[in-house]
Amino acid sequence: MTATAVDAETVRGLVRDLLSAHDPKTTERSEFLHARFSAGLAWVHFPVGLGGLDAPRALQSIVDAELKAAGAPDNNPRRIGIGLGMAAPTVLRFGTPEQRERFLRPLWTGEEVWCQLFSEPGAGSDLAALGTRAVRDGDDWVVTGQKVWTSGAHAARFAILVTRTDPDVPKHQGMTYFICDMHAPGVEVRPLRQITGEAEFNEVFLTEVRIPDAHRLGEVGEGWKVAQTTLMNERVAIGGMEIPREGHLLAPVARTWRERPELRTPELHDRLLKLWVEGETLRLVGTRLRQQLAAGAPGPEGSVAKLAFSELNQAVSGLEIELMGEEGLTYDDWTMRRPENVDFAARGPGYRYLRAKGNSIEGGTSEVLRNIIAERVLGLPSEPRVDKDVAWKDLPR
Secondary structure (H helix, E strand, C coil): CCHHHCCHHHHHHHHHHHHHHCCCCCCCHHHHHHHHHHCCCCCCCCCECCCECCCCHHHHHHHHHHHHHCCCCCCCCCCCHHHHHHHHHHHHHHCCHHHHHHHHHHHHHCCCCEEEECCECCECCCHHHCCCEEEEECCEEEEEEEECCCCCHHHCCEEEEEEECCCCCECCCCEEEEEEECCCCCEEEEEECCCCCCCCEEEEEEEEEEEEHHHEECCCCEHHHHHHHHHHHHHHHHHCCCCCCCCCCHHHHHHHHHHCHHHCCHHHHHHHHHHHHHHHHHHHHHHHHHHHHHHCCCCCHHHHHHHHHHHHHHHHHHHHHHHHHHHHHCCCCCCCCCCCCCCCCCCCHHHHHHHHHHHHCCCCCHHHHHHHHHHHHCCCCCCCCCCCCCEHHHCCC
C-alpha cells in the first residue's frame, strides 16, 4: 500500500475492520493496542509493518477521532510522550531495520517507557559541550558520565543517549548517539525534588555501562546530527500539540472567571482577554505546524511554538494566582512523589504556577530558542562562536 493509495475512506475502512475484529468493549487493552499497531493505525505516516500505512500524516486525526468515538483505549500518550515524540521519529530515521522492528512496537503500545539522557551539569543549553564518554571495547561501548533533568528516568526501560566518543575534534563532531538500557548494570537513577515538592526529574549516573554497538543510532561521530532530529521533534511535540480552544492553562482560569464574578477586576479582565487571544493564536500556530508536518519534516518553526507555549503558560498561571487572591497562596500537597507524567489539571493553582516555571527550561531553554528563531527562521547573523573549531578537550571548563 502506497501513500497515494491511502485516502480517508481507506483509513475509515481499516478502522471499521479493526473494531469489528477487536471490539473495545470485550478486547483486553494490550491486545487492542497491538492489533491497532499491526493494522497500521498507530501512526499512519510510518512505514507499513512499523505501525503505519505509508500514508499522509494528516489522516491520523481521522483514525484518532473514529477510535475515540468507539471508546477504544489509547496508549496513554502523556505517560510515553518522550518515546512517541522524540525516540520514535529518531529510531525511524536513523535506526537499522532490526532496531525499528525491535523498539517501535513496544514503544508505541507503552510497554516500554523511554527517557532522554541529553543534558549534563556542565552541558545544558550548550548540549554539544557534553562530556559523558563512550569508549569502544570490541562489539560494545563503555559509557561513563552523568546526566541531569531526566524526566521519567525512574519509570523508563530505555533511553536515548548522546555521548562524547572523540575529544580530539570540535565539540559538535565528536558525539555519538545510542539507545541505553536503563536496567543495565552501572545505571543509577536519583530523584531531583523540584519546587513543586515532586520529583518527576532525575539525575542519572552512568558508571562503565556497556552498550552494544548494535544499539548505536547513526554513524560514529554523527551524534549531533541525530540529536538535532530529536530536539526538533521534541519542540514540535511540545509546541504543536493539538489543543482545544481555551486549552493550555487557560481552562481553569476561564472557569474561575465565569464562576466567581466577585474576584473580577477591570485590570485582570484586560489581562485575561489579552492572554485568551494569545492562547487562540498559539492554538492556530499549532494547527499550521501540524499541517507543515503533514507535508514534510519538522523545521525550526517548532521552536517558535514551543517558546510561545512556555511564555503563555507562565503568564496564565501567574494571572490565576492573582485572580484567586488569598486562596491562590495556598498549596495543596507538598508530598514527595515521583510521578510518571505531569498533570496540570489535577492540581491547584499553586502547583500550576510553580510547575510552569520549568516550561521555559525543558525542551530547550527560551534563550536558546530565541537564538534558533533569530538565525534559522528570521535569517539574522549568527552570534560569534569562538569555540567552533576548537577541540573539545581544549575547551575551558
